[in-house]
Amino acid sequence: GAGVSQSPSNKVTEKGKDVELRCDPISGHTALYWYRQSLGQGLEFLIYFQGNSAPDKSGLPSDRFSAERTGGSVSTLTIQRTQQEDSAVYLCASSLISGGLAGRGAGELFFGEGSRLTVL
Amino acid sequence: SQKIEQNSEALNIQEGKTATLTCNYTNYSPAYLQWYRQDPGRGPVFLLLIRENEKEKRKERLKVTFDTTLKQSLFHITASQPADSATYLCATIDGGFKTIFGAGTRLFVKA
Numbered sequence: 171g172a173g174v175s176q177s178p179s180n181k182v183t184e185k186g187k188d189v190e191l192r193c194d195p196i197s198g199h200t201a202l203y204w205y206r207q208s209l210g211q212g213l214e215f216l217i218y219f220q221g222n223s224a225p226d227k228s229g230l231p232s233d234r235f236s237a238e239r240t241g242g243s244v245s246t247l248t249i250q251r252t253q254q255e256d257s258a259v260y261l262c263a264s265s266l267i268s269g270g271l272a273g274r275g276a277g278e279l280f281f282g283e284g285s286r287l288t289v290l
Numbered sequence: 291s292q293k294i295e296q297n298s299e300a301l302n303i304q305e306g307k308t309a310t311l312t313c314n315y316t317n318y319s320p321a322y323l324q325w326y327r328q329d330p331g332r333g334p335v336f337l338l339l340i341r342e343n344e345k346e347k348r349k350e351r352l353k354v355t356f357d358t359t360l361k362q363s364l365f366h367i368t369a370s371q372p373a374d375s376a377t378y379l380c381a382t383i384d385g386g387f388k389t390i391f392g393a394g395t396r397l398f399v400k401a
Contacts, residue, residue: 212379212392215389226385261333278324279334279381284333
């Protein structure tokens with residue numbers, strides 16, 4: 171498809187299990203973001219990938235969270251030993267150009283529909 | 291680091307009126323501010339971007355302003371409709387490479 175694709179759309183897991191969330195960005199987009207959104211809250215920045223640069227992991231809440239982006243395209247967010255407070259919607263976004271004003275639409279993020287994670 | 295502040299209280303207005311939402315940033319003047327719309331259960335959708343050197347930007351019934359003195363952006367929806375009911379998010383860049391968001395303001399437009 172033409173948009174950002176995320177899977178699974180819903181995930182229910184038991185406390186202590188590991189989960190993997192997948193994001194397939196728009197083809198050609200060099201920047202990829204992960205955000206977390208708890209019920210009724212704003213978007214909490216988690217991690218950012220830009221081309222071949224080292225990712226900005228400054229938003230990851232603990233070492234149980236990790237993410238990788240293979241081949242500059244698909245990204246996987248992994249949460250190990252899940253806790254109930256990890257329950258949230260995890261949103262992925264991609265962007266053609268990030269952090270600059272290189273032209274029309276610079277910095278515009280395209281979001282997926284999110285992966286809703288419920289930890290019992 | 292930069293922070294974005296939006297009024298957490300919901301805004302209720304009557305159809306046909308102008309809705310005005312506020313976004314304040316706390317630190318340095320960013321290169322640009324963005325506004326997104328988010329419907330329940332959906333990902334945010336980009337609406338408008340306004341650059342630091344622009345005072346105003348319009349798109350159909352939407353208008354955004356950028357006041358570097360007040361460290362504020364205002365987002366206006368004129369002739370509002372019930373279909374405009376959603377959460378509106380303000381965003382900007384922090385540190386040059388990451389986009390951060392405010393908590394969003396919920397807008398309810400009553401018919």
